[in-house]
Amino acid sequence: MSQAAAQAYLNTRVSVMSTRLFRPSELAELAGLGLDDLAARFGLASLIDEHVTVRAKSRAVEQALISLLLAELAILVRPMTAAERALIMAWARKYALFNLKTLIRGKLYDLDQQEIRQNLYDLPPHVRLPHQELFRAENVLELLRQLEQGPHVLIARQAREAYEQRREPFALEAAIDQRYYAGLARQVRQFHDASLQPLQHLVGTLLDREDVQCLMRFRFSYRLSPSETFYQLVPSFRLLHRDRLLELVELETFEQVIEALPAPLDALLAGASNLIEIQQRLHHYMADEARRVLALSASAVARALAYLILRESQFRALFALVQGHLLQLPTQLVGVAVGLAEPVCPLAPMTAKAA
Amino acid sequence: MLMPRPMKHVRLLTLTEDLPRASLTLAETESFHPDPRPPAESELVNLPGRPYRELFQQARSRLDKIARLAPLPRDPEIDTIRVVGAEELEALNRWLGEAWAEAFQFEEQLRHLDEAERSIREQESALANFANLNIDLRLLRTKTRFLDFFVGSVPRDNVRQLEGAVALAKHLLFTYMTTADHAHVIIVGPPGEDEAAQLGSVLNAAGFQALPIPQGLDSEPREIQRQIETRRSGLIEERAALRRQIATWAEAHQDRLVEAERTLALAEPFVTLDPSIRSAGYLACLCGWVPAREVANLETRLKETLTLPFQLDARSPRPDERALVPTVPGKSRLLAPFGILVQQYGIPQYGEIDPTPLFAVTFLLMFGMMFGDLGQGAVIALVAWYLRGKLGPFTVFGLLAGASSMAFGLLYGSVFGYEDILPALWMSPIHDPILMLKLALGWGVIFIITACLLGIYNRLVTGNLRGAVFGLHGAVNLLFYLAFLAGAYQLAQTGSFGAVPALVAVLSLIALALNQWSHLSGPTGEKVLIVAIETLDTVIVYLSNTLSFLRVAAFSLNHVALSSAIFTLANLMQTTGHWITIVLGNVFILVLEGGIVMIQVMRLEYYEGFSRYFSGDGHAFAPVRLRMARRAGT
Numbered sequence: 001m002s003q004a005a006a007q008a009y010l011n012t013r014v015s016v017m018s019t020r021l022f023r024p025s026e027l028a029e030l031a032g033l034g035l036d037d038l039a040a041r042f043g044l045a046s047l048i049d050e051h052v053t054v055r056a057k058s059r060a061v062e063q064a065l066i067s068l069l070l071a072e073l074a075i076l077v078r079p080m081t082a083a084e085r086a087l088i089m090a091w092a093r094k095y096a097l098f099n100l101k102t103l104i105r106g107k108l109y110d111l112d113q114q115e116i117r118q119n120l121y122d123l124p125p126h127v128r129l130p131h132q133e134l135f136r137a138e139n140v141l142e143l144l145r146q147l148e149q150g151p152h153v154l155i156a157r158q159a160r161e162a163y164e165q166r167r168e169p170f171a172l173e174a175a176i177d178q179r180y181y182a183g184l185a186r187q188v189r190q191f192h193d194a195s196l197q198p199l200q201h202l203v204g205t206l207l208d209r210e211d212v213q214c215l216m217r218f219r220f221s222y223r224l225s226p227s228e229t230f231y232q233l234v235p236s237f238r239l240l241h242r243d244r245l246l247e248l249v250e251l252e253t254f255e256q257v258i259e260a261l262p263a264p265l266d267a268l269l270a271g272a273s274n275l276i277e278i279q280q281r282l283h284h285y286m287a288d289e290a291r292r293v294l295a296l297s298a299s300a301v302a303r304a305l306a307y308l309i310l311r312e313s314q315f316r317a318l319f320a321l322v323q324g325h326l327l328q329l330p331t332q333l334v335g336v337a338v339g340l341a342e343p344v345c346p347l348a349p350m351t352a353k354a355a
Numbered sequence: 356m357l358m359p360r361p362m363k364h365v366r367l368l369t370l371t372e373d374l375p376r377a378s379l380t381l382a383e384t385e386s387f388h389p390d391p392r393p394p395a396e397s398e399l400v401n402l403p404g405r406p407y408r409e410l411f412q413q414a415r416s417r418l419d420k421i422a423r424l425a426p427l428p429r430d431p432e433i434d435t436i437r438v439v440g441a442e443e444l445e446a447l448n449r450w451l452g453e454a455w456a457e458a459f460q461f462e463e464q465l466r467h468l469d470e471a472e473r474s475i476r477e478q479e480s481a482l483a484n485f486a487n488l489n490i491d492l493r494l495l496r497t498k499t500r501f502l503d504f505f506v507g508s509v510p511r512d513n514v515r516q517l518e519g520a521v522a523l524a525k526h527l528l529f530t531y532m533t534t535a536d537h538a539h540v541i542i543v544g545p546p547g548e549d550e551a552a553q554l555g556s557v558l559n560a561a562g563f564q565a566l567p568i569p570q571g572l573d574s575e576p577r578e579i580q581r582q583i584e585t586r587r588s589g590l591i592e593e594r595a596a597l598r599r600q601i602a603t604w605a606e607a608h609q610d611r612l613v614e615a616e617r618t619l620a621l622a623e624p625f626v627t628l629d630p631s632i633r634s635a636g637y638l639a640c641l642c643g644w645v646p647a648r649e650v651a652n653l654e655t656r657l658k659e660t661l662t663l664p665f666q667l668d669a670r671s672p673r674p675d676e677r678a679l680v681p682t683v684p685g686k687s688r689l690l691a692p693f694g695i696l697v698q699q700y701g702i703p704q705y706g707e708i709d710p711t712p713l714f715a716v717t718f719l720l721m722f723g724m725m726f727g728d729l730g731q732g733a734v735i736a737l738v739a740w741y742l743r744g745k746l747g748p749f750t751v752f753g754l755l756a757g758a759s760s761m762a763f764g765l766l767y768g769s770v771f772g773y774e775d776i777l778p779a780l781w782m783s784p785i786h787d788p789i790l791m792l793k794l795a796l797g798w799g800v801i802f803i804i805t806a807c808l809l810g811i812y813n814r815l816v817t818g819n820l821r822g823a824v825f826g827l828h829g830a831v832n833l834l835f836y837l838a839f840l841a842g843a844y845q846l847a848q849t850g851s852f853g854a855v856p857a858l859v860a861v862l863s864l865i866a867l868a869l870n871q872w873s874h875l876s877g878p879t880g881e882k883v884l885i886v887a888i889e890t891l892d893t894v895i896v897y898l899s900n901t902l903s904f905l906r907v908a909a910f911s912l913n914h915v916a917l918s919s920a921i922f923t924l925a926n927l928m929q930t931t932g933h934w935i936t937i938v939l940g941n942v943f944i945l946v947l948e949g950g951i952v953m954i955q956v957m958r959l960e961y962y963e964g965f966s967r968y969f970s971g972d973g974h975a976f977a978p979v980r981l982r983m984a985r986r987a988g989t
Contacts, residue, residue, distance in 0.1 A: 145466075162560055165559035230519055
């Protein structure tokens with residue numbers, strides 16, 4: 001297949017698949033459905049029926065949604081070039097890293113093997129880590145040493161060095177996340193064609209979102225210093241580039257950071273008083289930008305990534321609705337989880353120097 | 356030889372307590388291929404071997420990891436076959452866990468030594484680099500009243516981010532050297548507890564490795580070099596000491612580790628069979644496939660070894676199970692290399708004819724016909740014999756191919772390309788090329804008809820009646836081909852295709868088209884197009900496949916023509932040049948033409964033969980067996 005034909009094919013594929021996305025109003029409609037109706041509509045009924053415990057039901061639904069997302073990803077990457085495929089796979093690597101974090105936590109806290117296994121996602125071969133070998137590792141160090149032998153060498157080495165210096169999970173997981181986003185940004189820089197600009201826009205938005213969330217969390221929840229916070233962030237292509245991050249991490253209060261954010265983030269987050277609210281608004285912002293790329297961009301790979309980001313986000317919302325029903329959570333709380341209701345958080349506005 | 360070895364489906368009902376013993380017996384007989392399908396009885400749902408398998412896998416993994424450091428003999432002998440109980444396996448696993456914890460420390464120490472050596476190499480490079488700087492480097496070694504210095508290396512990917520982070524801690528970062536993975540940096544800034552704490556945390560996160568500045572930095576370069584060499588020798592000694600320590604450790608644990616290897620080998624059959632075992636209460640069920648002639652022996656062995664009652668049922672495979680029945684490979688040494696080549700295409704499904712003997716005969720006939728030369732055939736056979744150690748089972752292949760080439764060489768009267776030394780038992784191909792082409796065509800027709808008949812037979816025995824009649828290369832296809840051949844023959848003889856062959860060919864094509872139509876769905880136009888193309892394809896495929904065999908004659912002619920070309924060249928030279936050209940020419944023919952003929956024969960076999968009658972989607976008989984041999988006489 002020629003490059004032009006592959007692009008046309010991929011664009012058509014994405015357009016056909018994007019009809020599966022919920023309409024903006026559809027989520028509210030879904031939130032009003034009971035568990036049976038919801039399960040029947042998305043073909044999850046048998047999963048819910050065949051498992052006994054709430055935990056098992058919830059896990060089966062989550063696994064099914066992830067499998068569906070990654071199956072769609074596998075279809076989309078087929079006609080892609082090597083660079084395009086590498087970018088999409090770099091994005092999907094997060095699922096392998098979820099498993100890696102689960103394994104690390106399991107080894108750190110010496111959890112039962114069965115328990116660790118129950119918490120691992122079953123991923124397709126092109127995404128998954130060499131689980132069996134990692135699973136047999138006896139401690140975190142051995143696990144990371146083993147991972148260094150494969151394609152995750154950069155993430156594993158950084159994580160191991162962080163772990164050897166400070167034997168606590170925060171440093172390790174922060175290193176893994178930082179490497180993940182740095183890897184994603186590096187993949188975007190490999191493009192030198194018409195896809196570069198839309199990809200910078202899309203992945204830049206993703207990095208902006210992560211940077212704001214991490215900055216707020218590290219500075220004001222974990223009380224890290226500006227330099228420690230800055231080191232964990234990944235400069236974005238779009239709004240929160242390196243110099244701006246250097247300025248932002250030095251600010252002392254939550255409000256100061258929001259005020260100093262570049263437009264449109266400042267207006268978007270104005271009045272937000274807690275991390276959940278910020279997270280929710282950024283989530284909507286990311287979805288809007290992804291929708292824009294999906295609708296307007298000519299780049300097939302950017303549209304494919306936008307589709308996957310939206311699809312993932314909608315699956316998360318769907319899972320939250322199912323989870324809400326399974327755990328019999330209040331409607332208001334489920335509404336907050338899926339972004340239909342404003343979060344009400346009792347936390348006072350935070351400052352970096354608060355005790 | 357052509358037919359598959361008959362198999363039986365066996366079901367062993369035993370008490371769960373006796374399962375490990377039963378597994379060992381099944382492994383000993385090497386005749387039980389497990390069937391992982393759940394039994395029909397819905398009560399048999401438990402997986403009694405699962406905890407045992409978990410334990411085994413962890414122990415196996417630990418022992419394999421230890422063996423990286425303390426190599427174990429590959430095949431320690433087993434004195435007595437005995438059951439390894441769960442408690443014994445658990446105790447072994449626990450001990451292996453402790454042993455691995457010790458071994459892992461050794462591994463880590465070795466890695467740290469590797470890193471220290473890398474650090475020395477980088478230090479050498481860095482100090483060479485410092486020599487060009489016009490500053491007093493002794494100052495870098497200690498803190499001053501006004502400035503803190505950090506000299507070291509960080510992964511290259513982290514430098515840019517670290518530069519920003521240290522700037523926030525009021526420090527400056529200078530990169531003075533970069534290597535493939537790392538950047539060497541100097542970080543300088545005001546002293547202070549807050550700054551130091553902040554910076555320390557960031558440097559840790561960035562994987563900063565401090566670079567020790569030697570005491571004698573301001574002294575002679577030779578002195579610095581000496582210090583580095585001293586450190587390097589120290590590391591070499593440390594490594595040697597560590598190796599000795601590891602060897603002592605391995606020696607101290609050797610017997611126990613070998614015993615662990617034995618225990619795991621004895622535990623393995625039960626673990627291998629685990630997916631095929633189901634239980635309910637005390638009753639366990641184990642299903643699998645056994646060669647029919649081995650069932651009685653298996654039952655006898657079970658009676659000898661099991662202490663508790665058991666029941667062994669055997670039945671023939673049902674038609675719907677054919678795809679699941681494993682195929683036992685032939686054991687003929689003569690056919691072994693041909694079997695390997697057949698397996699590259701696939702394994703015969705149970706019930707299908709094993710194509711190996713047919714493949715061997717036709718392969719050798721075609722190879723000899725295309726590459727017939729007494730001298731060159733002898734060289735092929737001699738080289739195969741000479742390289743028998745490296746060729747393994749393919750020695751026989753080389754010997755037979757050489758023999759076939761020699762036999763046809765006698766028929767053609769050809770020795771190293773000379774046609775006038777040996778009188779031909781038949782004739783040289785070049786003397787009557789048309790006859791050679793006719794023979795090749797006739798051979799191709801027989802080959803294709805035989806392949807179609809085998810294909811029809813294979814489908815009939817696997818219960819695929821429709822496929823046998825209407826399928827690709829089925830009975831209707833064969834009918835069309837025979838009519839086509841008859842028509843073509845009449846056309847060549849009388850100039851007319853003939854009404855009967857034409858009618859049969861057209862009717863068979865219509866039958867194929869109607870069958871194709873009934874299998875299609877979609878718009879009528881699309882169906883018409885597909886059916887038309889498929890029907891045309893049938894005609895073209897049979898015509899082109901038959902003509903494809905002309906290459907058998909073409910290569911026999913080519914062989915003579917190539918030899919003539921070499922003689923022509925050789926005759927242009929003096930005596931020495933003549934013989935050098937003859938020798939090199941023969942080597943050229945042997946390597947290049949021999950290789951091409953080999954590929955062409957394989958192509959004819961795979962494409963014109965196997966694709967007609969051999970599905971290749973079966974699976975090989977893989978009985979559960981003990982990984983290690985028992986000591987002789989026990």
